[in-house]
Each structure stands twice: as structure tokens, then as C-alpha cells.
Amino acid sequence: MVERYKLEDMKLQKPKKWDGRWRIxxxxxxxxxxxxxxxxxxxxxxxxxxxxxxxxxVTPYDCxxxxxxxxxxxxxNKQKYIRYFRTKEVPEEKELKNFFRIVEA
Numbered sequence: 001m002v003e004r005y006k007l008e009d010m011k012l013q014k015p016k017k018w019d020g021r022w023r024i025x026x027x028x029x030x031x032x033x034x035x036x037x038x039x040x041x042x043x044x045x046x047x048x049x050x051x052x053x054x055x056x057x058v059t060p061y062d063c064x065x066x067x068x069x070x071x072x073x074x075x076x077n078k079q080k081y082i083r084y085f086r087t088k089e090v091p092e093e094k095e096l097k098n099f100f101r102i103v104e105a
Contacts, residue, residue, distance in 0.1 A: 036074040
């Protein structure tokens with residue numbers, strides 16, 4: 001019950017100044033875990049991540065702890081099905097900066 005409350009109220013921490021790194025989340029959760037996969041995708045959307053493909057999402061904000069927590073709640077094997085990267089470059093970066101309202105000096 002406590003986990004559900006934490007999950008529903010979860011928000012990403014947005015720093016005052018962006019560190020210039022993108023966080024890319026790739027997942028491949030099998031059909032045998034369709035309910036967990038759908039709930040996982042729904043939570044990524046509600047956290048504000050941007051889907052660049054069906055199972056590839058991006059955000060400028062650190063979210064590794066949140067992703068790990070979501071995996072624990074939905075019993076998703078994060079070592080097997082989830083990949084999380086930090087990078088300085090992404091395709092369509094201008095579009096992503098507009099989506100996340102990132103303004104650089």
C-alpha cells in the first residue's frame with residue numbers, strides 16, 4: 001500500500017540548471033508481462049519522459065532511482081529488460097529541448 005502511494009505521487013526532480021545530459025531509457029519487457037509493461041509505459045508518460053520510439057524514452061532529468069522503484073513495484077527484472085544511458089547527444093535534440101522547455105544561455 002505504501003509503495004502504491006509513493007508510485008502515484010512520484011515526480012522527477014528538475015534541477016534549476018540542466019547538466020546538458022540526456023537520460024535514455026530502453027526497455028524490452030516480454031508479452032508474458034504485458035500488464036507490467038503497460039503500467040511501466042503509462043508511468044513513464046506520467047513522469048514526463050518523451051517517447052522517441054515505442055520502447056525508447058528520453059528525459060533531461062536524472063530518473064534512475066525512480067525507474068528502479070517502478071521496476072520493483074511492477075516486478076520487472078531491471079537487469080534483464082531495462083537499459084538506462086546518459087549521453088550528451090540525441091537525435092532531434094532541438095525538438096526535445098522545445099518539449100522540455102530547455103533554454104540555454
